[in-house]
Amino acid sequence: MKLTPLINSSEGLERSGPSISLIGMERKIPLYKQIHSAIKQRIQSGELKAGDPIDSERVVAKHYGVSLMTARHALKELELEGLVLRRPAVGTLVAPPRIQFNKLISFSEQMASRGLAVHSKILALVVTKKEDEVSSRLSLPCGSTLIKLERLRFGDNDPFAIEVTYFAQKDLSKNRAETLNRRSLFGLFENELQRKLAYADEEVDATAADPRTAKFLKIPQGAPILRIRQILYTAGPQPIAFSRGLYRSDRHSFVIRRFR
Amino acid sequence: MKLTPLINSSEGLERSGPSISLIGMERKIPLYKQIHSAIKQRIQSGELKAGDPIDSERVVAKHYGVSLMTARHALKELELEGLVLRRPAVGTLVAPPRIQFNKLISFSEQMASRGLAVHSKILALVVTKKEDEVSSRLSLPCGSTLIKLERLRFGDNDPFAIEVTYFAQKDLSKNRAETLNRRSLFGLFENELQRKLAYADEEVDATAADPRTAKFLKIPQGAPILRIRQILYTAGPQPIAFSRGLYRSDRHSFVIRRFR
DNA sequence: AAGTGGTCTAGACCACGGC
DNA sequence: CCGTGGTCTAGACCACTTC
Numbered sequence: 385m386k387l388t389p390l391i392n393s394s395e396g397l398e399r400s401g402p403s404i405s406l407i408g409m410e411r412k413i414p415l416y417k418q419i420h421s422a423i424k425q426r427i428q429s430g431e432l433k434a435g436d437p438i439d440s441e442r443v444v445a446k447h448y449g450v451s452l453m454t455a456r457h458a459l460k461e462l463e464l465e466g467l468v469l470r471r472p473a474v475g476t477l478v479a480p481p482r483i484q485f486n487k488l489i490s491f492s493e494q495m496a497s498r499g500l501a502v503h504s505k506i507l508a509l510v511v512t513k514k515e516d517e518v519s520s521r522l523s524l525p526c527g528s529t530l531i532k533l534e535r536l537r538f539g540d541n542d543p544f545a546i547e548v549t550y551f552a553q554k555d556l557s558k559n560r561a562e563t564l565n566r567r568s569l570f571g572l573f574e575n576e577l578q579r580k581l582a583y584a585d586e587e588v589d590a591t592a593a594d595p596r597t598a599k600f601l602k603i604p605q606g607a608p609i610l611r612i613r614q615i616l617y618t619a620g621p622q623p624i625a626f627s628r629g630l631y632r633s634d635r636h637s638f639v640i641r642r643f644r
Numbered sequence: 645m646k647l648t649p650l651i652n653s654s655e656g657l658e659r660s661g662p663s664i665s666l667i668g669m670e671r672k673i674p675l676y677k678q679i680h681s682a683i684k685q686r687i688q689s690g691e692l693k694a695g696d697p698i699d700s701e702r703v704v705a706k707h708y709g710v711s712l713m714t715a716r717h718a719l720k721e722l723e724l725e726g727l728v729l730r731r732p733a734v735g736t737l738v739a740p741p742r743i744q745f746n747k748l749i750s751f752s753e754q755m756a757s758r759g760l761a762v763h764s765k766i767l768a769l770v771v772t773k774k775e776d777e778v779s780s781r782l783s784l785p786c787g788s789t790l791i792k793l794e795r796l797r798f799g800d801n802d803p804f805a806i807e808v809t810y811f812a813q814k815d816l817s818k819n820r821a822e823t824l825n826r827r828s829l830f831g832l833f834e835n836e837l838q839r840k841l842a843y844a845d846e847e848v849d850a851t852a853a854d855p856r857t858a859k860f861l862k863i864p865q866g867a868p869i870l871r872i873r874q875i876l877y878t879a880g881p882q883p884i885a886f887s888r889g890l891y892r893s894d895r896h897s898f899v900i901r902r903f904r
Numbered sequence: 905a906a907g908t909g910g911t912c913t914a915g916a917c918c919a920c921g922g923c
Numbered sequence: 924c925c926g927t928g929g930t931c932t933a934g935a936c937c938a939c940t941t942c
Contacts, residue, residue, distance in 0.1 A: 453912070456928085456929090457911085459928090474920090474928080486903065487902060583903045588898040589896070589898065590850035607852070610848070610850045636849070638849065640846050644844075675931075700908060713931070731908085733938075735909080
């Protein structure tokens with residue numbers, strides 16, 4: 385297996401010129417990352433399954449024609465990613481699939497994971513300037529122009545939640561937002577706008593359903609509901625969206641794992 | 645600075661014999677870990693503050709008389725711990741103090757961090773055998789003997805929550821539990837019983853205050869409250885305690901960060 | 905130009921698990 | 924006994940920032 389080298393410190397290795405790289409003709413990718421990617425792909429493609437032994441450091445080194453430290457570096461990265469377990473005197477094994485905790489997923493993804501069909505009804509979609517509390521949560525100056533989107537969200541045709549989402553108009557045009565009755569907001573950000581979501585801060589409390597909420601969610605007025613406020617971030621300190629959701633507490637459970 | 649070597653591959657280095665180790669007379673601690681600990685201590689003691697530059701790889705290597713790779717390894721570990729930021733062509737800098745998210749802290753610790761004085765009133769403390777739902781949550785056989793502790797919890801003399809906690813009788817005697825009106829449950833586990841808490845799974849929903857709860861929490865009957873069920877784990881798969889808390893939603897906010 | 909972290913080499917010895 | 928990961932050496936070149 386040939387790699388595209390980052391440097392050419394040794395003389396005998398014929399690594400420059402028209403070499404066959406692992407990922408097309410990419411250069412400047414460190415050797416250890418190329419090896420890392422190659423093995424990662426073999427794991428994720430299902431070729432290697434949980435518990436299977438990976439090639440040892442020495443085998444990897446010989447296979448790709450790199451030094452032991454470089455092969456080691458690649459395997460170390462896999463271990464840090466949690467894809468692999470390394471056990472002295474035994475070898476490197478494919479790790480069992482991780483259960484991810486506290487993962488940021490959209491309403492659509494949550495429903496899908498429970499096998500429910502999702503759809504949304506847009507209750508309101510307006511441009512507003514006078515939501516200063518929201519502006520401050522989005523780290524924007526008071527009086528900023530915001531798009532406000534209110535949706536009633538269904539799982540298998542039962543109402544689950546009312547969600548109000550705000551974003552800066554520069555991030556999202558109003559007519560883009562109009563498609564959100566059938567599209568996921570996360571999908572819009574990640575796929576169409578190419579904005580990589582990083583994390584969200586969420587605050588949960590309990591409140592009572594007001595008449596309008598009760599009507600939409602088909603629950604008695606005054607019934608306890610879960611209120612979740614969420615600030616969504618991409619990489620960097622600038623939030624991209626703020627949302628406030630009212631969830632039927634009989635349908636929605638909020639689960640997290642905390643570590644000591 | 646002399647270190648206690650793990651191996652003695654080079655000949656000239658006088659590392660064996662009566663060397664001065666970083667941490668007393670410890671042996672078998674890898675060089676990179678000793679260096680790592682030494683620098684860590686300098687950061688945590690306050691000698692090095694956020695933004696301060698750390699010795700470069702080359703300086704560390706010379707200082708401790710190790711190779712570049714070993715010094716590098718030590719600094720890499722610091723980076724993985726989040727104590728340090730490494731920037732190419734600039735140097736290694738002490739990272740700003742991390743804000744920890746989703747950290748498992750006790751009610752007492754939460755209150756203390758908000759500057760409130762805590763105390764608890766024990767409402768019930770009984771030995772029970774017929775809580776099969778709880779037993780199953782604790783991964784114990786049905787009919788197991790459990791201790792049930794119900795406490796009303798105050799912050800600055802205002803009632804904040806009602807908490808019911810169950811644990812196996814083998815883990816905690818009843819008279820030990822009697823001290824929990826003034827002690828922290830976490831403190832009891834961690835300090836007296838030397839059980840290291842690892843994580844907790846929590847489930848949150850909203851419910852309405854029943855008459856008894858309303859009276860204790862001094863809120864109207866039927867008011868929305870936050871219900872948090874928590875399963876507490878030490879290392880290993882066996883849970884150590886289960887608790888169910890009812891929190892005044894006007895006093896308690898539940899905050900987490902989720903990552904994509 | 906000097907210094908930094910990032911990558912890489914071609915070896916080495918150690919402790920330990922499985923055969 | 925052999926192979927494994929873990930540790931370690933004594934160098935090297937690169938891209939980059941700072942002065």
